[in-house]
Amino acid sequence: MHATLRDANPPLTPSVEDYLKVIYHLSNQGGFAATSDIAAMLDVAPPSVSGMVKRLSETGLIEHVPYRGVQLTAQGRRAALRMxxxxxxxxxxxxxxxxxxxxxxxxxxxxxxxxxxxxxxxxxxxxxxxxxxxxxxxxxxxxxxxxxxAELVSLADAGLGSKLELRQVGTQDSARLRFFAEQGLTPGVLLTVTDRQPFNGPTTIGLVPSGDPRVVGRELALLLWCREMPVTDRGYASR
Amino acid sequence: MHATLRDANPPLTPSVEDYLKVIYHLSNQGGFAATSDIAAMLDVAPPSVSGMVKRLSETGLIEHVPYRGVQLTAQGRRAALRMxxxxxxxxxxxxxxxxxxxxxxxxxxxxxxxxxxxxxxxxxxxxxxxxxxxxxxxxxxxxxxxxxxAELVSLADAGLGSKLELRQVGTQDSARLRFFAEQGLTPGVLLTVTDRQPFNGPTTIGLVPSGDPRVVGRELALLLWCREMPVTDRGYASR
DNA sequence: TTCAAAGTTTAGCGTAGTCTAATGTTGATG
DNA sequence: CATCAACATTAGACTACGCTAAACTTTGAA
The missing domain is CATH 1.10.10.10 (Winged helix-like DNA-binding domain superfamily/Winged helix DNA-binding domain)
Known part of the structure; x- marks a missing residue:
């Protein structure tokens, strides 16, 4: 029940805590986490999720509404935040x-x-x-x-001309993470939205203070979560 | 196959690598590790060891002589040393x-x-x-x-008058470890054997260079593994 | 209003580990 | 050298996870 013989290293099987973490992320905005979404995030089959959901709700970590999804209980939320x-x-x-x-x-x-x-x-x-x-x-x-x-706005949704601080990069994909890093798009960076093409087209931003422009397609812009910054007459407000 | 529901934290079940480690320690002096000793070290029942031994020898990590015990193969030794x-x-x-x-x-x-x-x-x-x-x-x-x-001698066996460097403390028991630490008996310390009582009585040592005496009962002296030090005319040889 | 597609759960089986109880083997002693 | 105690193994059940295939809901569109 711990590490197997053939594949001693990568834990192929998600742990209880992994389930709680993805449920936390999926139901973050107050909703239910769907079985199939949990399955996709953990790369297991949907019936495996149903089974674990049963066990987790028996131990009081989640609440399950059949065919609707699951939510964390206070206890489950605590466990998820701990992880x-x-x-x-x-x-x-x-x-x-x-x-x-x-x-x-x-x-x-x-x-x-x-x-x-x-x-x-x-x-x-x-x-x-x-x-x-x-x-x-x-x-x-x-x-x-x-x-x-955090009250964050996806870059794809931020208003034209708004001043933003990049706070989170919503992916674990290392190719994308590397791409963002190469573009200077790392958390903490300040930027302004200078242009957005219609029909789900790309967003153009300017880095602050250099002014360097970057063009970000919608798929990627959706991953960049920003804090909208108040502007003072002396420049951007600090945190 | 990873963490269970009831006991999310302490991995109650030893992993393959834990088996290899205790087999390494038990068969260190060239012998076989006995099933029951492995079971005792890992706190599992002997049949669990038999089962794991079968799997480990099928994958070539150990060699099993029925009713005699097991030894690591070169591959198993490598895995044990890695851990x-x-x-x-x-x-x-x-x-x-x-x-x-x-x-x-x-x-x-x-x-x-x-x-x-x-x-x-x-x-x-x-x-x-x-x-x-x-x-x-x-x-x-x-x-x-x-x-x-290392060529080490247990303090209980070291010759009267010999000069020693404490190298290993052969226990994981934290009460004993704490006791040794309080006595200043930590690895690296230099000492001399000044007295030993017959009939498995205690050994008396002097710390070097302070000369502070310590009396160590046989049970504990057996846990203190030392390197016998050559003496030069200017003092103890360094490593 | 029905009906089909999408999504969810149940059923049933597989694997890797645990355990206890029963059976084999070995080696020391009378 | 026969016996017996100690130790090792096999037999068979249990848990917790995984999977596929089949059955059941829900929902959205005709």
Whole structure:
């Protein structure tokens, strides 16, 4: 029930915590997480999800409305946020303390998050100065299970002329992550929307303060989540 | 096949690698590892070991002589040493970089050693300056799978008057580890045997250079593995 | 209003590990 | 050298996950 013989390394089978994490992400905006979406995210067959859903709701971690989907209970949400805290702190620690690069940390954190103790996570957090955001710009839940609810707009939806701070890159795909990094589109960057083509066409933005233009197709723009920034007469407001 | 529902945290079931590690330790001095000893070390029932032994020998990691015991093949030895390298580097990293104390690292390393990648281990090793010994004084196998074969004597067997360097503490029991640490009996310490009582009585030693005496009962003295040191006319030879 | 497609659940089986109880083997002792 | 205790293995059941195929809902479009 732990590691198998043939494939000792990559845990092919998602753990309970992985289910909770994807349910958290899928039902984030208050809705239900659909069986098939969970299955797609975890790369298992839908009946496997039905089975796990049954077990998880028996133990009180989720609530299941048949044919509708699932939601986390308070307990399940706590467990999910605990794993998200672990994941994001691990990514930050690996990046800052061990020289990993932005695109390479995800897989490592994905495995480690199941093995680390709360004590280790707290020690890492302290070593990093109790940071609030991970290398992708996502907020790190506190040990008590609180998380900053960011009000983010996808770049594809942001208004023409609006001033934005890139906060999250909504993909784990390393080719895309590398592409964004090459374009200078990393969390924390400031930008303005200068143009958008109709019919789901690309968005053109300008980086701040350099003014360098970038053209981002809609598929990719949908992955770039931004905070809309108030503008003061002396420039952009700081956080 | 990964983490179960009821006991999400402590991996109650030993992994393949855990089997290889204990077989390595049990058959270290060239012998066979007995089924019941493996079972005792892993806290599983003997038939579970028989089952795993079958699978491990089918994949060529061990050789099994029925009713005699098992030995590692070259491949199995390599896999065991890889895990031992991970374990010892993790203990050292946690101790030196994250402020863990000597007694508390074992359980953490035991879980992490299954989740870390070779890359992470190599990065940790580099961050530590490619160390040769872990916090217990045990040699760390190289990435290529070589390990220093130490010629060690148990303190209980060392000759009266001999000069020794404490190299390994042969227990994982944290109460004993803490006791040794309090007595100043940590790997690297130099000492001389000043007295030994007959009938399995205690050994008296003097710490070097302070000369502080310590009295160690036979049960504990058996756990303290030392290197016998050549003496030069200017003092103890360095490593 | 029906009906078909899409999505979900159930049924039934496979695998990799655990366990207890029963059976085999070995080696020391009378 | 026969016996018996200790140790090892086999037999058979259980759990927790996975899968495919089949049955059941829901929904959206004709």
């Amino acid at each position: 998200i805290r672990r994941h994001r702190l691990l990514e930050l620690y690996l990046t800052q303390q061990l020289g990993y690069d932005w695109g390479g940390v995800h897989a490592e954190a994905e495995r480690l998050e199941h093995a680390v103790s709360d004590e280790l996570i707290d020690r890492m957090a302290r070593a990093l100065g109790d940071p609030l955001y991970d290398p992708h710009g996502d907020p790190i839940p506190t040990a008590a299970g609180e998380i900053e609810e | 031992i390298r991970r374990h010892r580097l993790l203990e050292l990293y946690l101790t030196q970089q994250l402020g863990y104390d000597w007694g508390g690292v074992h359980a953490e390393a035991e879980r992490l050693e299954h989740a870390v990648s070779d890359e992470l281990i190599d990065r940790m090793a580099r961050a530590l300056g490619d160390p040769l010994y872990d916090p217990h004084g045990d040699p760390i196998p190289t990435a290529a799978g070589e390990i220093e074969e």
